[in-house]
Amino acid sequence: MLEYIVPGNMDDRILSRGAAILAQGGLVALPTDTSWSITCSFKSVEGIKKLKSLSGEREERYFTLLCSAISQFGEWCQMDTPRFRLINRLTPGPYVFILKTLRGTEKALGLRRKELGVRIPNHPVALGITQTLGLPLYSITAKRGMITGIPEEPSEEGPDAPLPLILEEELFEEAWELEGIDGLDLILDSGEEQSRIFSTILDISGDEVRVLRQGAGIWMA
Numbered sequence: 001m002l003e004y005i006v007p008g009n010m011d012d013r014i015l016s017r018g019a020a021i022l023a024q025g026g027l028v029a030l031p032t033d034t035s036w037s038i039t040c041s042f043k044s045v046e047g048i049k050k051l052k053s054l055s056g057e058r059e060e061r062y063f064t065l066l067c068s069a070i071s072q073f074g075e076w077c078q079m080d081t082p083r084f085r086l087i088n089r090l091t092p093g094p095y096v097f098i099l100k101t102l103r104g105t106e107k108a109l110g111l112r113r114k115e116l117g118v119r120i121p122n123h124p125v126a127l128g129i130t131q132t133l134g135l136p137l138y139s140i141t142a143k144r145g146m147i148t149g150i151p152e153e154p155s156e157e158g159p160d161a162p163l164p165l166i167l168e169e170e171l172f173e174e175a176w177e178l179e180g181i182d183g184l185d186l187i188l189d190s191g192e193e194q195s196r197i198f199s200t201i202l203d204i205s206g207d208e209v210r211v212l213r214q215g216a217g218i219w220m221a
Contacts, residue, residue: 002175002187007124012132018186019133026185027051029142029178030129031192032066032121034094034199034216035171036178038146039066039129039137048138054183055140064096064117064199066137068130073118076105083204092122094216098203115205125190143170147180171196 005014018028022039025046029038038054040047042065051063067073070087077099087097096119106114118136121127130137172178173196175189200217203210211219 001184002179002189004189004191005125007190007192010124010128014188015128015132018129018188021185022047022129022133022137025050027054027183028129029175029181029184029187030125031123031175031188031190031194032094032126033092033123034121034195034197036142036175036194037064037066037126037137037139038142038181038184039139041133042136042138050183051138051140054146054181064119064139066126066130066139067118067120068127069120072130072136073099073116075102077101077116077118078205086204086209087120090217091120092127093120094122094197094199095119095219096199096201098201098205098212100205117201119199123190125188129188142172142178142181144172144177145170146182168196 003014003017005011018030022028022041022044025040025044027038027040027047027050029036031037038051040051042048065073070079070084070091078101079099083099096117098115098117101111101114101116105111105116173193175187178184178187198213198215200215200219201212202219203212209219
């Protein structure tokens with residue numbers, strides 16, 4: 001389940017294996033420029049079902065779309081020149097951008113919200129697997145509570161309530177620590193000690209940029 005991959009010299013065979021697992025509805029854990037993420041193919045109904053079952057959450061706001069380029073989410077989200085320039089300036093990097101979806105996206109992708117969180121991480125493994133698959137990845141943050149094998153209870157708060165803070169001690173550092181999470185088909189181990197930090201979440205769906213969570217990404221209005 002654990003596969004070692006060198007970020008500076010990635011083996012295409014490993015990337016292809018990971019992409020095949022994702023395409024078949026599997027779950028792959030990988031490092032990003034913040035914490036560990038657990039991912040599935042954005043177009044895999046089975047993969048998304050497994051990911052939501054693992055997390056215990058059902059709301060799309062708990063999930064982030066990992067992409068390798070702006071073009072990967074441009075067909076799903078509303079994008080104008082100012083938003084494009086902002087995202088282009090800050091990516092790849094530790095930022096999640098909340099965008100409004102285009103008309104018909106919710107039905108086409110099975111979403112229940114009209115907003116979508118997107119991210120282009122600054123990590124070669126995350127970018128490499130996304131480029132190899134040729135599709136965005138649906139992702140959640142890997143947390144120690146998942147090791148118990150008992151899914152967390154879905155949030156009972158309203159859709160506009162702030163996301164609960166994940167404590168730093170809930171995050172992982174080493175790849176082998178994720179082996180206790182049920183349902184993972186592959187862990188891509190970059191051989192690095194992973195930082196236990198969060199991305200900065202910027203809501204750019206409206207007229208003004210709103211900081212929903214201040215994390216590793218620097219933002220000054």
